[in-house]
Amino acid sequence: MNKSLLSAFIAGLIFGIGLLVSGMANPEKVLGFLDLAGPWDPSLALVMGGAVAVGLLAFNLADKRQTSLLGDVMRLPTRQDIDKPLVLGSLGFGIGWGLAGFCPGPALVALGAGELKALVFTVAMLSGMAVYELLQRQRPG
C-alpha cells in the first residue's frame, strides 16, 4: 500500500479516536459547551487547547519544510486576507453547528458508530457542499 495513503488513513483514525475520547463526537456535549447561559460545560475549550498545544509545535516545524517526511509537496494555505466569504461563511457555519451540535469531523465519527441521525446530517452536509460547487461553477470568470 502507498505510504501516503496509509498515513492519511492512520491520521484520520487517530483524529476520530481523539474526537471520541474528548467528547466532541457527542452533540449533546458540544451544545453544553455552546450554551453559555445554561449550565456551562467548558470541556471543549480544553479539547482545542490540547490540540493547539501539540499543533503549535508541529506546524512550526511543518511551515519550515519544503517537502513532507514522505516526500510529498507541502500544501499549506498562504492567504492572509480577511474577505467576505471567510467571515460570512464562518458565521454561517457557527449557526449550523449550534442547530444540531455537529461539525463535519464528529458527524463522520458518529456515522461510523452507526448513528442514523449522523447519516442524515452527513448527506445534508454533502448536499450543501455540492450546492457550493454549483454556485462556484455559475460564477462568471
Added chain:
Amino acid sequence: MTIDWQAFTPWTSLLGGALIGLAAAAFVLLNGRIAGISGIVGGLLTPKKADTGWRLAFVGGMVTAPLLWLLVSSLPVIRIDASFPMLVVAGLVVGLSTRFGAGCTSGHGVCGISRLSPRSLVATAAFMLSGFATVFIIRHLLGGL
C-alpha cells in the same frame, strides 16, 4: 454563568484534544496537508486524479475509529437530540458555509490557530460567536426547538 461540574471532563477532553493535535501533526508532517475535514470531504465532490485516494483514506480512518474502539471497549455516549428536519437544515448550512468560509473547527480551529493564521483566527472567532448566539436563541429565547 454557572459551570456544569457534573458534565465537565477536563482530563479526557485535554487528552482527546492532544490526540486530535497529534493526528493533525502527523498529517501535515507526513503528507504535507492540513487536516481540515470540510475541505477534505468537499474536495471529493470535484474529483481530480491522484487527489481522491488520500481524501478517501483520511475519511475512511475517521469512520473506522469507532469500529476500532469497539474492539476494545463500548463506545462513549453519542446523544443527538436534534430532530430529523433540524439535522437536514443544520447539515445543509454546515456544508455550504464551511466551503464558503474555507474551513471548520478542524482546519481553522485546530490547524489554522496552530499556524497563527489571521484568517483562521477570524474564522474561529466568527463561528464560535454565532454558535454561542444560535444556542442562546434556540434554548433561551425560543425555549428549545
